[in-house]
Amino acid sequence: MSDYYTQNPAARWLALASICIATFLVPLSMSAINIALPAIADELQADAVLLSWVPTSNLLGSMMLMLPAARVADIVGRKKVYIVGVLMFCLTSLMVIWIESIEWLLVSRFLQGLASAMVFGTGMAIVTSVFADGKRGTALGLTATSVYLGLTCGPMIGGWLTEVLGWRSVFWAPVPFALTSVLVVILNVKGDYKAEGKQKLDWIGSALFALWISAFFFGLSGVPDTGYIICLLLGVGLFFLFLRQQGSAEYPLVRLKVLANNKVFSRSMISSVFMYGAHYPVLFLMSLYLQYLKGMSPSESGQLILLQALVMACLAPFAGRLSDQFEPRIIATTGCLIYGSGFAMLLWIDASSSQAYIAAALLALGMGFGLFSTPNNNAAMGAVPPDRLSIGSALMNLSRTMGNMFSMTLVVLLVNLVMGEAEITSQQYPDLLRVIKVAFALAFAYTLVAAYASFSRGNVRNT
Template identity: 30%
Template sequence: MPGCTVAVMRRWLPLTAICVGTFMLLVDVTIVNVALPDIARDLDTSFTQLQWVVDVYALALAALVLGAGSLADLYGRRRLYLIGLVVFALSSLACGLAPDAGWLIAARGVQGIGGAIMFATTIALINTSYEGRDRGTAFGIWGAVLGAAAALGPILGGALTELDWRWIFYVNLPVTVLAVGMTLVAVREARQPGAPRPDVPGIALFSLGAGAAVFGLVRAAADGWAGSWGPVVAGLVVLAAWVLVELRRPAPMLDVRLFAGRSFSGIMLAAFVLNGAAFALLVYTSLWLQSIGGLSPLQAGCVFIPLSVVSFVVAAGGGRYLQTQPPRFVLGGGLLLIGAGCLLMTSVDADSTWRTLVAGLAVLGAGVGVANPTLASAALAAVPRERSGMASGAVNTARQLGFAVGVSVLGTVFATGASGALRDAGTPDPSGVASALSAGQAPGILAGADPQARAGLADALGSGYAAGLDGVILAAGLAGVIGGLLVLLLVRAAPPGAPAEPSRPAEAAAAAAH
């Protein structure tokens, strides 16, 4: 019996090493949410800087995960995974030591690069580490880890921020040491024979275009659209150039012809909207709970327990059944649940407390639990077999890009709603106050006010933040509902296990080279 137990542990040690790294890098997408007020107070950040602390990590993940996958095919997936772990650890240390906002943003960007390298190798490492039924079990566990990581981030962030916000980054160091040790012991090297050189022009153009567009959206949230159109338009032009370049390359980072298929386009839309609607709003919700509601970071993190628990239970309990259902109904239904959950929370006003959010967060969690586990398998079923690695990378790219765009777009929605309410209340410089509110600076504004005016100012700040947050939640809800309806229209009814359409011979040869 002991020998059997040791054999079982040894068999699943590679998966454990991969899941430890995956969990860590995905937790860091949302772990900073509840720490934002403390970061803002400690580093004296602006609204724009806080947005970039969150966005630059997701943007680096989105921009580089496909390119990192081609590097892993060429130079070895285990080697790249280890490099990603080391980069992630060193940048996490730099984040924890950050003396100012600029340093923190730069370190978060490097952290995203390490995360992209790790994330790009995980599916291939699992694929080469397991076979048959074990491979299916491994991917099921890995999918549950994906959902749990995003949902548990705010709770873990709240607990660590009670010590100091810097611990949300320092905690990555011992976890990385554990993951590196297990990887060296248990994971074997694998590479793709005859893998092509990385698509450097494609990687550079996509990163530049996406970065410029998100920069413009973040700037619009803080300063208005007057001076923000330039970066957005420039980013879209660069992305258009990227499409033209990818169409002409024999081994592109992403074969954009895949988007000619309605199902593939609908699945990418689902991945984009899921993270943009379900998780981007948590940034503004967490700030409201602490700076207006007076909750501690841990208490604010615990408010999201309904989202975390329900999403995990639904994904773990119903994942196998959902995998047998047509993806159009699973993904579309999941997004509609996300939209409904958000709309249940749109009654936020100046007198609301955290209890206003509970029911909506639970429904939102159910939507995440329904849709999240099916995304990867649906994408694989929608493309030719030789494009499966590209499809899984595209799903990860769409997820993180949706989060980055969601945070920036919802920032504009918040600023518009909050400044309008503050203007109606007669607050001087409503736009500036709205920007300070979204940076978690409500306590500082009250502390610096005339004592006799604090009560009226507190009411105005509460009403202003509630108006901004209500707009954010409504926008996320509408995105979920509209996205769900579009997915129902676009995605074919074939279940994920159905064979994908065969590619044309010329495309198959190019894909095999990739």
């Protein structure tokens, strides 16, 4: 299909635009919902623990389906799976119109996670295929920019929608734009982009993968209760069973030996796990901090959080172009260290911290992550064979989602241990601040691990 895009360069960029629309809307929905959490808690009478599961349940669904969705995409075509994912995202977003309890909202968020797995498990692979003959770093940079623009606009749009139309509008408002993305894909992405040769889905591996993820993270969220500990141990056992099964399966979800031997890709995954682990709880924690402890409105807090994602969006394409010319590990590692400096600043915040100080910390976070993400993805996807691009894309998105899920599960655990199952009131503000500071300290440690993994992956151009 590269000849088609060579002869029709406009179609190449329209294909990229169609992917960018969806990769803009999904993170926009995620970040906008974080701003709406206090309003959701008020209307649905949700306690602190259930409220923290609103972003977490989405991640759980995304993780469970990420690898199986990628393998299905390699078998039946990445374009088909992508379209199904976007349509499912639209349907699950519209469910919120009839939801009247926090439990059903969590179900809706879980289903949205399944849909996002199909979108992110194929989107990067389609972009990599369309731009296989050049400008891959730039294209991936623009894809990353769409993600960061979604994160950028999410808090601001979410705050405005929550105040004007109510929190439910945060869910249904993106639907018309998502349907536009499907139409653009159908018209401009030519071919299905599937792997050649005999391919089969590993059903047993898919089931084991979903089971160990569900048991492990659900169990971790409720430690030290006995039932949750049993669930956690069950998840660990299922994980090792999954690894053993993958080693003997004829068509495994992941070829573990190949992954272990690909140092560039495996270290890129590790750095992605820890950087996204540090990144994801920021919106959730800052939303609670600014609205509860600082007394800001949803729109005001969204505008302040906007700074971080805005810097990320501006730097991502620039970092992508740099990674086409210079070693990605140098750019990405620098980003890790700058990102860590932002968390070092956030360790000192309290109820009296100035907005200028908070803004400076958020700017450091935005600058660091903007320098990290695209070079890291460019290095990883450049080390993947063409017939495994879907699974490579899914693994990188899985590393992102796994980092998100692990860190958010720890936040849920912290909330459970420190605050308990009670609605957030002024009496709990000191405990809330304690949870926020511990979470930011963990995030700082994650960035140091990510920096080491990023730097130690080696030079891409000598690989």
